[in-house]
Amino acid sequence: MGKKRYKTTRQGLNRRSILKNGLGALGAVALTAGGNSVNATASKDSTDREIDKYDYDVIVIGGGFAGVTAARELRQAGLSVLILEARNRLGGRTFTVKRDGKLFELGGAWVHSTQPNVFAEINRYDLQLVDSTPSTIPDLLWWDGDEARDAGMSGIAPLIRMAACGNGAPEGEPSPPMVTYQGFAIANEQMHQFHDGAAHSFPLPYDPFSTDNWQGADTLSVRDRLNQMDLSPSFSPIIEGLLGASVHGDFDQASYVEMQRWWSLVGSDITRYSDSVSRYSFKHGTQSLINAMLDDGRPDVELGTPVKEVHDLGDHVKIITSTGKTFTCRSTISAVPMNVLSKIQFSPALLSQKVRASEEGHAGSGMKFYIRIRQNIKPILMLASEQDPISTIMTMASPNEGTNLVAFSTDPSQIDPNNHAQVQKLLRRFLPDVDVVDTLHYDWHLDPYSKGTWCVLKKGQLTNSITALREPQGRIYFAGGDIDLGWRGFIDGAIATGNQVGQKVARLLNARTTPIYKTEKMAAGAHIDTTLNQCTVCHSTDASGKASVGPNLRGKYGQPAASASNFNYSSGLSESNLTWNEANLDRFLEDPAGTVPGTTMGFGGIKDPNERNAIIEALRALK
Ligand SMILES: Cc1cc2nc3c(=O)[nH]c(=O)nc-3n(C[C@H](O)[C@H](O)[C@H](O)COP(=O)(O)OP(=O)(O)OC[C@H]3O[C@@H](n4cnc5c(N)ncnc54)[C@H](O)[C@@H]3O)c2cc1C
Structure with a gap:
């Protein structure tokens, strides 16, 4: 795909570069960059800087949600901004594709009002969400190693009664209509037990360093904590399947406190938990929010341009791309995933904790994929152990003919979504008569610009790495969903850091972060600017x-x-x-x-x- 570059001034598109790009006239223009719409409106009174010492005020490395948010903030502060993006599209680990007229998110998809940063953007741009889950509560099935089970089986009746009704429950087997609810009652009980103490560990989940209550638990892996629970092998696939779609990687490596953080962020409530992480998606795709931010900020964008070297030269930064280009700027924001940060050569060198964390990587390394089956089936949630090739499968709101499912594996080496026969065999353990007609996925762990999926820190990384990963070095700042303190590993976290770091860099460059009040001496109590x-x-x-x-x-x-x-x-x-x-x-x-x-x-x-x-x-x- 071709590369395009659009030069902005502090006010908008540069007159010369519009002409150079063959657009000919000032006014509203719509440009296409690698399939993404980058709309820009050149303001009539735009003023070229006559002495452009550096190519840009700020260069943002990486055009995922963190980078695009930071670029928007900087542009709104009146600064010239270039996003250098390695891939031929923006959006990073969000990737909206259309199949048979329906939108699928191959990466990040679900958002919720528990996530304040992304919700502020949804309101700001008046975007619509859709409920991607089926309209009725799904049946819950789990694979116990030999057979698919549900909560209606007599062997688990006492546990069901305990979980659903407490000790005062009547004797006997639950009646069939209760089976669905009872399945979730078991899940609820297990999840509460697993996350026990989360509110104590993270009383302010957006500010983990407000206490050190969690530090002892950062030595525990998710598997360590499950072992402490001493679950019966017959029932452990329930919680393992639920956690499989959250940890999305090796339970032995993922830190237990990461799951405590998620639980604390949703107020220790299983419904809010599942709604927050797997229910509402963008009606017009995550791409619609990326495009809204681009329209708003109008940064310059270079696609297909991986950054190779970043040199902080004291009064400015020099950036060299692997396509052989050199750019200069006053400050730069690295918004690349934690797992690939160490692939860029920085001088002065990155802090050693940053390099170590990047090289060891986070634990998020699983596979998310879609399965389309020929049959119309009722809503089902299917769970299996972490070691199973597919730990979690759920039905989605589907078209009239056939059913769409979304599946998660904690270990991509165990499953090949393109192998329909393998997928069908695994699925038929739960649904004996179904036919797989299509699958859809993206190999995030093989992609050199992500090398993993969403960030779930390994044990010890919250204690040893996260502060260093966030720390600016000279004129180089760091943003990304992988290093947020609140909804780390989510779109919300990416936007949060993009906003924070964008504002910080704007202040560093003394840009107009508060244009209304600047230079105006306001009435007592209001902001008074001292610049002049x-x-x-x-x-x-x-x-x-x-x-x-x-x-x-x-x-x-x-x-x-x-x-x-x-x-x-x-x-x-x-x-x-x-x-x-x-x-x-x-x-x-x-x-x-x-x-x-x-x-x-x-x-x-x-x-x-x-x-x-x-x-x-x-x-x-x-x-
Ligand atoms: C399968 C999957 C499912 C997910 N599900 C959800 C979900 O349902 N809800 C949710 O909120 N979150 C979800 N996430 C997480 C969410 O997508 C990410 O946390 C978020 O998108 C990260 O944004 P970011 O900008 O920090 O990083 P990224 O989106 O990874 O952006 C970084 C950008 O940097 C670029 N880059 C890398 N190296 C270089 C280089 N050398 N030079 C130039 N550019 C470079 C990359 O190409 C990329 O575009 C999911 C992620 C995955 C993979």
């Missing part, structure tokens, strides 16, 4: 236009020098022929007497470019 304080010693900024020791500064950005009729300018300034654009202001503020010989402004100049930039932005906003 050193100017207002001599210059007034009030709306009357009144001059002071020097001329009034309001509305002067973009005007010719010496334009105020109510001020007596020096001959040096009157004859300078300067226009107060960004470049000229920068020169003048750095060295007033050198730039305009004969000026009477008694001011030595500002050496710090960040400080000058902040003042220029404040003057620009002073309309």
Whole structure:
């Protein structure tokens, strides 16, 4: 697929690059980048920076949700931004594809109102969600190693009664209509027991470091905790199947506290748990949110451009891609998955904890795939042990003919979704008469730009790695769903870090993060900006236009020098022929007497470019 590059200025698309791209005219334009729509509207008053010292203010490495969110934030702060994306599409570990007229999410799919960051975006862009689960409660079946079982079997009646009704339950076998609910009662009981103490470990699940209550448990794997529960082999596939779709990897490696965190985030409630992680998806795909953010921020995007090297040179950053291109910027945000971070060469070198964590990887390494069967079947949730080639299968809201199922395996080496005969054989253990007609999946663990699925930390990584993974190094910042503190491993976590880091970098570059209040002295109690304080010693900024020791500064950005009729300018300034654009202001503020010989402004100049930039932005906003 072809690569496209669109150059933005601080205000919008650059006039020259639009022409260079053959678009010819300013105004609303819609561009296509690798199949993704990147809409951009060039503002008529866009101003090229005359001295473009660096290619961009910020370069974001990786165009998943974290990178696209950060780019949107930075663009809204008025900065020029380029996203360098290795693949030929944006969205990262979310990937919407259409099959037979229906949208399928090969990566991240489900979102919920328990996830505040993604929900804020859904509201912001007025996106619609759909319920991807069947309309009735599914039957619950599990594979005990020899046969498929359900909760109606007499052998488990006492446990069912205990879980569903407590000790006061009547004797005897449950009546058939209760079977479904009783199956979930067992699951509920097991999940509560497994996660016991989660609220104590994570009283503030978005702030794990508010206590160290969880630290002892970070030495336990998911398997260690299951072993502590001493479950009967006949019933352990229930909880293993439920956890299989959450851990999505080796139970011996995944940290138990990761599952405690999930449980705490949903308020220790099994319905909210399953709804949060497997129920509501985007009506028009996750791609619809990516596109809404791109339309909003209009960053430049280069697809098919893997970053190979990142050099922090002190006052700027140099980036080299494996396609042989070099870019410079004032700051960069690495928004690549934890598992591939160490593949990029950084100088100065990444913190050793970052490299170690990236090389050992997180535990999320399973397989998610869709199965289409010919028959219309009633809703079923099918569970099996972690070692089973498929630990979890559930029916989805399906078209009239046939049924769609989504399946999870903790070990992709055990299952080949393209092998329909294998999938059908495994499925027929639960549903003897079904025919598999199609499957759909993506090998995230083989993809060199993800090398895994969603992030579930290995034991010890929360204690030893997460703080270092999040830590900025010089002008290089880090974002990503894998390193969020709250909904880590989710779209929500990716957006959370994109927002946080985008805002941080905007502040670092002194951009207009609060454009409304900038330079306005508000009434007592409101935000007061101090950026122009050193100017207002001599210059007034009030709306009357009144001059002071020097001329009034309001509305002067973009005007010719010496334009105020109510001020007596020096001959040096009157004859300078300067226009107060960004470049000229920068020169003048750095060295007033050198730039305009004969000026009477008694001011030595500002050496710090960040400080000058902040003042220029404040003057620009002073309309
Ligand atoms: C199968 C699966 C199912 C999931 N289900 C859900 C779910 O239901 N709900 C949910 O909320 N979350 C789910 N997730 C998790 C969610 O998708 C991720 O947490 C989230 O999308 C991560 O976003 P990110 O921007 O941090 O990383 P990514 O989306 O991985 O984006 C990183 C980007 O960096 C790029 N990149 C990598 N290396 C380089 C390089 N050298 N140069 C340039 N670019 C590079 C990659 O190509 C990628 O586009 C699922 C994930 C998977 C894989």
